[in-house]
Amino acid sequence: MIKILLAEDDRVMREYLTRALERSGYAVSAVDRGTAAIPLLESEPFDLLLTDIVMPEMDGIELAQKAGEMCPDLRVMFITGFAAVTLKAGKAMPQARVLSTPFHLRDLVLEVDRLFEMESITGRH
Numbered sequence: 001m002i003k004i005l006l007a008e009d010d011r012v013m014r015e016y017l018t019r020a021l022e023r024s025g026y027a028v029s030a031v032d033r034g035t036a037a038i039p040l041l042e043s044e045p046f047d048l049l050l051t052d053i054v055m056p057e058m059d060g061i062e063l064a065q066k067a068g069e070m071c072p073d074l075r076v077m078f079i080t081g082f083a084a085v086t087l088k089a090g091k092a093m094p095q096a097r098v099l100s101t102p103f104h105l106r107d108l109v110l111e112v113d114r115l116f117e118m119e120s121i122t123g124r125h
Contacts, residue, residue, distance in 0.1 A: 001025070001026070001027045002025075002026050002027065002047045002048065002116055003026070003027045003028075003029070003044075003045065003046045003047050003048075004021055004026050004027065004028045004029070004046065004047065004048045004049075004050055004112070005028075005029050005030075005031070005037055005040055005041065005046040005048070005049050005050070006018060006021070006028055006029070006030040006031070006050045006051070007030075007031050007032075007033065007034050007036070007037045007049070007050070007051040007052060007055065007060065007063060008030065008032070008050075008051070008052045008055075008079070009032050009033055009052060009054075009055040009056060010052070011032070013052075014030050014032065015030075016105070017030075017050070017079075017105075017108065018030045020105040020108065020109060021050075021108075021109065021112065024109045024112075024113070026112065029044075029046070033055050033056055033057050033058065034051070034055055034057060034058030034059065034060060034062065034063035035057045035058050037049070037051070037063055037067070038063075038066065038067075038070075041067050041070050041071060041074075042070065045071070046071070046074060047074070047075060047116070048074070048075045048076070048077060048112065048115065048116075049063070049064060049067050049074055049075070049076045049077070050077045050079065050112070051063055051064060051076070051077075051078060051079065052078075052079050052080065053078050053079070053080040053082070053088075054080065054081075054082060060078055060079075060080075061078075061088065061092045061093065064076045064078070064092075064093050064096060065092065065093070068093070075096075075115055076093055076095070076096035076097070077096060077097040077098075077099060077111065077112070077115065078093075078096055078097070078098045078099065079099050079100075079101060079108075080098065080099075080100060080101065081100065081101040081102070097111060097115065099111055
């Protein structure tokens with residue numbers, strides 16, 4: 001089963017995304033800030049880091065960069081509602097996907113599905 005680490009500081013959004021991804025067959029571990037994600041990354045393997053960009057303590061870009069050092073094969077997808085932040089994320093982590101809010105849950109699930117379908121086609125994972 002594909003394991004997703006979700007870092008989202010908004011409780012309602014975190015619960016909403018977790019439920020949608022779990023209903024689609026993914027295993028999800030959710031945390032409310034980037035600093036809470038680091039111990040999980042150290043203790044268990046994940047296939048995808050799905051992170052909000054704007055969070056207290058450690059933003060999603062910083063989290064993704066640290067996660068990339070710890071787990072080089074980890075895929076990254078950012079969630080943001082800020083256009084300027086989208087550009088910053090694209091420059092900092094060009095291989096990451098960026099999903100801008102608002103979005104439908106089915107769009108998120110389709111993006112995650114596509115990410116792992118491509119990997120199975122290319123033999124990565």
